[in-house]
Amino acid sequence: MLRYTLTDSKTSSLEMGAKDEFINSSSISPARPRCLFNSIKFFVLCHSLLQLAQLLVSGCMKSSISTIERRYGLSSQRSGMLVSFNEVGNTVLIVFVSFFGSRVHRPRFIGGGALLACLASLMIAAPHFLSEAYDYTGRRSFSSDNSSGLCQSGSSFASLSSNRTCTKQHSVGHQMVYPLLVLGQLLLGIAAVPIQPFGISYIDDFASRKNSPLYLGILLAMTSIGPALGFITTSFVLRYFVDFNRLPADQIQLESSDLRWVGAWWLGFLLTSALLFLTALPYFFFPRNMDKEVDDGALQDADSKQQQTDPFRELTLPQFLKSFPRVALRTLKNPVYLLVVLAQVNLAALLSGLATFMAKFIEKQFSMTVALSTMMIGGIGIPLAVLGTVLGGAIMRRFQLSVLGASKLCTGAILLCMFSAMPLLFIGCSTQPVAGVFPNSSDSPCSSECLCPSEAFNPVCGADGVEFTSPCSAGCSSMETDAKNNPTNYTDCRCVGGGLRFALPGTCGSECSHLLRPFMVLLGLTSFIASFSQTPSYMMILRTVPTEDKSFSVGVQYMLFRVLAFLPGPVLYGSVIDSTCILWGQKCGRQTSCLYYNLDRFRQRFLGLQVVFVCGGLLCFLLTVVVLLRRTQSHTLQPAASKEDCELKRKQDVKEDSSVSKKQLLEGQI
Structure with missing residues (x-):
């Protein structure tokens, strides 16, 4: 086989001639696909679609987290830990991206990561098919006497609660739910290791210096569209009952507005796995290297010469691991790099918590359904963030901002973001009065003679505006039903005041749902302004480190993201949310998910963390x-020097620094 070398033009001519003869003799010309896969623009398109699909899974997980909590009885802290497990494998392996980045076939590694993400998405959906059908507390547990949990004297009703339910809770399928979800999240994190770092470095290597900010802005915008589509997809699938594939429609007696409603969260993961498989295929046809886009001649020559002096290429893996701490320390000693990364860490921690729990916040704070809450986040908040990201990249390209100009743009954006975020602390609803729960009372409940099961949860709203956890706790002894035997009104309720002794099924709802509009306006404005800093901050990192350290600095950046933001962020937010719970669910003697929150504390602590992280980034x-x-x-x-002297000095410095770096790395002295 003929080989092409830079020093043998005759060999090159012979090889090209042989290839031309092969192409002419073939009935199917491969020229068009070869040109297509040798285009950095087509790579940007493919990588945007892949990151959209990859982050579609992430969006589905975050928008489904409150539903998974309710379905499997998880606290917000445990669900936050579940989200954080996505970053564990990623954090451990991201270090090796710096080593393998210049040695491996980056497009093929990206394609392999996409296929692994496809498998992980299927694994996350698996618990639905392994666990028993959803048995919500309150109706099916008490259906044997057709009284739907009414007030009864005696002990027979209290003992009805849980033999069958507890058997299901302790079945093998149910015990495997959380480990399977964790394993799926771990694999999803591992799959993401090569996708974004390899993609960004590949684009930056072969895109022109002028177009690189625009490509990066498009790529980052698509990564925002992915979670948005995940939220929107989830908002549709959650309108179907979780077991719609198991139960006939006439047996599904819950409404989506019921606090016990669980939607078909698993359906979104099946859809995303198919999309990941399709977007993975093109990467196996991209070349390891491609021609760099034509730009300013001087810039292109300088870039190409710098790319040829990568000291990491000559290191073995043990040498790389030995030199890694020293090179990392050298990178972190760059004050601009360190400060920009720390600013991004603050904003990433903010994003990780809000993306995971903001839909739940809207659901609880304004008494919205889960589907509507996720639709608002996916249809309003995230698209505005995408628009801000694109405009940030366009501003960088239009005004050719320097590193100093980019830093001023980021500072101004975050300052405005802080002013728009502060009012959110004061927009919300007060906690709905719930008998025996809020306000807390030491008086003996009037339903004490009813012997109500402590695990019963079937909310009803008394005629006096007070909510009760069940018809039994309201002291209701009879009810009215419709043609399908569904309760329409509970009567003879001894605990309902005001002389009106009846209660309606469901919660009392919120009296301040009209505040949702100004809240979403301010939230969307905050997302739009904050996202202006995304593209400029990335470009600051790429332009403030030596070219030979570019791949390494990106790896360190993502490692710090995971360790300082994406790992602790959801757990921190989940713990804060749990601290505002005023009534925990109980099932089979164990604590499950939270049933009621103190809404004032929820709003102040949840959004207060947002303000803290914004101030840190600023x-x-x-x-x-x-x-x-x-x-x-x-x-x-x-003293000023001529342009020619500066250019000559810069080329000499690059050459000398590169040769010194090679020698020091090989000797393990850095």
């Missing part, structure tokens, strides 16, 4: 501006 960007201004002033004080 502080880091301000310090970045200060550092860059001092550098500019110090350079201004130095």
Whole structure:
């Protein structure tokens, strides 16, 4: 087989001639697909679609988390841990991206990661098919006497509660639910390791310097559209009952507005697995290297020469692991790089918590259904963030902003974001009065003679506006039903005051749902403004580190994201949410998910964390501006040199630094 070398033009001519003869003699010309897969624009398109599909899974998980909590009796802290497990495998393996980035066939590794993500998505959906049908507390558990949990004296009713239910809870299928979800999240995190870092470095290597910010902005925008579509997809599938594939429609007696409703959360993961499989296929046809886009000649020559001097190529894996701490320390000593990454960490921690629990916050705070809450996040908040990301990249390209200009843009955006986020702390509803729960009372409940099961949860709204956890706790002894035997009114309720002794099925709802509109306007505005900083901050990182450290710095950046933001963020937010719970569910003697929250504390603590992280990001960007201004002033004080001298000096520095770095790395002295 003929080989192509840079020093043998005759061999090159012979090889190209042989290829031309093969193409001419073939009935199917491969010229078009070869040109297509040798285009960085087509790679950007494919990578945008893949990241959309990958983050579609992430969006489905985050928008389904409150439903999974309710279905399997998880606390918000445990569900936050479940979301965080996505980052564990990613955090451990992201270090090796820096080593293998310049050695492996990056497109093929990206395709392999996409196929693994497809498998992980199927695994996350598996618990639905392995566990028993959903048995919500309150109706089927008490259906043997057709009284739907009414007030009864004696002990027979209280003992009805749980033999069958507890058997189901302790079945093998139910015990495997959480481990399977965790394993699926772990594999999903491992699958993501090569996708974004390899994709960004591949684009930055072969895109022109002028178009690189625009491509990066498009890519980051598509990564925002992925979660948005995940939320929108979930909002549709959650309108179907979780066991619609098991039960006839006439046996599904819950409404989507019922607090016990669980939608078909698993359906979204089946759809995303199919999409991941399709988007993985093109990557196995991209070349390892492609021609760089044509740009300014001087810039292109400088970039190509710098790309040829990558000291990591000559290191073995043991040498790389030995030198990793030293190189990481050298990278982190760059103050601009460190400050920008810390600012991104603050914003990433903010994003991880809000994306996971904001739909739940809207559901509880404004008494919305889960489907409507997820639709609002996916249809309003995230699209505005996408628009802000694209505009941030367009501004970078239009005005050719320097690193200092980008830092000022980021600082201004986060400052405005803080002002728009502060009012959110004061927009919300107060906690609905619930008998025996809020306000807390030490008086003996009037339904004490009813011997109500402590696990019963079938909310009803008394005529006096007070909510009860069940008809039994309201002291109701009879009920009226419709043609399908569904309760329409509970009567003879001894605990309902005001002389009106009846209660209606369901919660009392919220009296301040009209505040949802101004809340969503401010939330969308905050998302739009904050996302302006995304593309400029990424470009600041890529332009403030030496070219030979670019791949490594991206790897360190993502590692810090995982360790400092994506791992602790959801757990921290989940713990804060759990601290506002005023009534926990009980099943088979164990605590399940929260039934009622103190809404004022929920709003203040949940959104208070948002303000804290925004202030942290603002502080880091301000310090970045200060550092860059001092550098500019110090350079201004130095004697001016001609443009030719500066260019010659820069090329000599790159050559000398690269040769020194190679030698030091090989000797393990960095």
